Amino acid sequence: MRNYCGSNYICFNQKYFLFLKEHISTFNKFYQLFMIKKYYELLSEFIAFKSISPDKHFSEELKKSADWLANLFQDHGLDAQIIHGFGNPIVLAKHDPDVSGQGGSGLPTCLIYGHYDVQTADISEGWKHDPFEMASDKKKIYGRGVADDKGQILIYILTVLSLIKKKQLGYNVIFMLEGDEEIGSPGLEKFLQGYKDMLKSDFALISDSDIVGDSPCIDAGYRGACNVKLKLKTANTDVHSGAYGGVVPNAIHEANKLLSKLFDLNNRVTVPYFYYNVEDIQTDVLVKNRRMKVDTEKMMLDFGFKTIFKDKEYDHRTQIGLMPTIQVTGIHSGHVGEGFKNAIPATAMIHLNFRLVKNQHIDDVMKAFDQRVKATLPEYVDYELIVCDKAAPSKVVLTSKYHKKAETILKALREKEVFYKYSGGTLPIVNLFTDILGTEVVLIPLANENCNPHGVDENFDIDLIEKGFDFAHEFLKK
Structure with a gap:
C-alpha cells in the first residue's frame, strides 16, 4: 500500500491503527478492532487487482482477483471453486456446519452475493492517488471498488470466517461472487440455470448500494x-x-x-x-420517500454541482428510484x-x-x-x-422474516428509523435470483451516500465500515 504519511492521506500503519482504536465503540471493542485491522489489510490487496470488466484488456486481472478470493476461502476451510464458461470467472464458496462438525442441520441457508469487477479508473481523471492503491484520510478510505463492491462484500466474508471460528454462524452459507456485474452480467442467467441446485437457499443477502444521509436503509428495488x-x-x-x-x-x-x-x-x-x-407510484411510497432527508446542499458541495434539478411533481428520492x-x-x-x-x-x-x-x-x-x-x-x-x-428493473417483496430481522437489527444498532429505499442504480442479479432460484432477496446498503462509485475518489466512510461489521455480525450469528 502506498504510504501517504505526511500528507492529507495516511497509510494504514500503527499510528492509524491507534486512531481506529479510539473510534471503535461497538458490541465487542477488541473483536471489532481485530476485524477492522484484518479488513484493511485484505481490502488493500483486493483493491490492487485492476479487475475492470468493461475493458477486455484486464481479463487477466479479473482471473487473478477470482483466484485471490478462492484462495482466501480455501485457506479458511471453505469448499471453494472457480466456475468458467459464463463470462469472467464466478467464485463459489460454501460452508456447511454439518461437514465441519458444527451441527448445521435445520439451519436456513443464506446465499451471499457480491461482485469483484469494477469500473475503469485512472489517476489522470483527477484522483488524489492511484485508484488501485488504497489510501485514507481520517474519515474515509479511497480506491476503485472500496464501495462498489469489494469493500462491502469483504465485510461479509470476514464476518462469516470469524463466526465459523467461534462456532457462532447461524446459517449454512454460500458465497457467489461474479466478475461481470459492471457490464450487465450477461452470462448469469445461463449459469444460474445450470447451478440452481447447488445454489438452493432460503434467501439471498446482497450489499451493493448506499444509504440515504446517515439513515439506515433496506433497498426495495432498482432501476x-x-x-x-x-x-x-x-x-x-x-x-x-x-x-x-x-x-x-x-x-x-x-x-x-x-x-x-x-x-x-x-x-x-x-x-x-x-x-x-x-408504474403508478403508491401514495404511501411517496410519503415515505419525502420523509427521507436528502441534503442537496451537501451533495452540491461534495461533487461541485451548482444546482440540483427538482421535479415539480416528485421528490428527489422518487425521481432517482422510481422515474x-x-x-x-x-x-x-x-x-x-x-x-x-x-x-x-x-x-x-x-x-x-x-x-x-x-x-x-x-x-x-x-x-x-x-x-x-x-x-x-x-x-x-x-x-x-x-x-x-x-x-430489467426490479422490485423486492419486503414481507419476509429476513427483512424484518434486518430492519430490527438496523434500528437497534443505529437507533434511527429504517427506510425502504428505491435505488437509481441497477443490479441484474435480483430478478435472476427471484425468477430462477425462487429465492427471496434482502438488499442492505452499507456504503455512504457520497461514496461516488464509478467516479473519481470512490470512497467508503470508516464509520460505516464499522457499522457494517456490526450489522453483519448481528444478522449472521446464531
Whole structure:
C-alpha cells in the first residue's frame, strides 16, 4: 500500500491503527478492532487487482482477483471453486456446519452475493492517488471498488470466517461472487440455470448500494439499465475546415442538434411514449420517500454541482428510484489531442445510458428512441443504433422474516428509523435470483451516500465500515 504519511492521506500503519482504536465503540471493542485491522489489510490487496470488466484488456486481472478470493476461502476451510464458461470467472464458496462438525442441520441457508469487477479508473481523471492503491484520510478510505463492491462484500466474508471460528454462524452459507456485474452480467442467467441446485437457499443477502444521509436503509428495488451506442456519419472522411467549413455537414454539430431535442426545459425526456407504462407510484411510497432527508446542499458541495434539478411533481428520492431517465455518458468525435487538427469530423459516437423502471420494456423503449432519432436527423446523416447491454428493473417483496430481522437489527444498532429505499442504480442479479432460484432477496446498503462509485475518489466512510461489521455480525450469528 502506498504510504501517504505526511500528507492529507495516511497509510494504514500503527499510528492509524491507534486512531481506529479510539473510534471503535461497538458490541465487542477488541473483536471489532481485530476485524477492522484484518479488513484493511485484505481490502488493500483486493483493491490492487485492476479487475475492470468493461475493458477486455484486464481479463487477466479479473482471473487473478477470482483466484485471490478462492484462495482466501480455501485457506479458511471453505469448499471453494472457480466456475468458467459464463463470462469472467464466478467464485463459489460454501460452508456447511454439518461437514465441519458444527451441527448445521435445520439451519436456513443464506446465499451471499457480491461482485469483484469494477469500473475503469485512472489517476489522470483527477484522483488524489492511484485508484488501485488504497489510501485514507481520517474519515474515509479511497480506491476503485472500496464501495462498489469489494469493500462491502469483504465485510461479509470476514464476518462469516470469524463466526465459523467461534462456532457462532447461524446459517449454512454460500458465497457467489461474479466478475461481470459492471457490464450487465450477461452470462448469469445461463449459469444460474445450470447451478440452481447447488445454489438452493432460503434467501439471498446482497450489499451493493448506499444509504440515504446517515439513515439506515433496506433497498426495495432498482432501476433497469440499457447502454446504447449511437453512431452518426455525415461523410466518408474528415475534411479541411477551411476549404469546406460552412458548406458541408459536421457530425459534431448534428450530434449536438439531436441531443438538444431529447429533453425539455424541465429535463423531462421528450421521446414519444418514453413514460408510457411507467408504474403508478403508491401514495404511501411517496410519503415515505419525502420523509427521507436528502441534503442537496451537501451533495452540491461534495461533487461541485451548482444546482440540483427538482421535479415539480416528485421528490428527489422518487425521481432517482422510481422515474426513468436517459443520460448521455460520452461523446467521441473529432480531434481531442494536443493542438488543433482543423478538420470537420465525419463521424460522431454518442454513448447513452437508459435507466428504466418497473413495467417499462427495454425493447419498446429502444424502438421509440430509434423512431425519434430517425425523425429528428436530416436525411444527409446516416446513423446506427447499437444496444450493448441491458438489465430489467426490479422490485423486492419486503414481507419476509429476513427483512424484518434486518430492519430490527438496523434500528437497534443505529437507533434511527429504517427506510425502504428505491435505488437509481441497477443490479441484474435480483430478478435472476427471484425468477430462477425462487429465492427471496434482502438488499442492505452499507456504503455512504457520497461514496461516488464509478467516479473519481470512490470512497467508503470508516464509520460505516464499522457499522457494517456490526450489522453483519448481528444478522449472521446464531
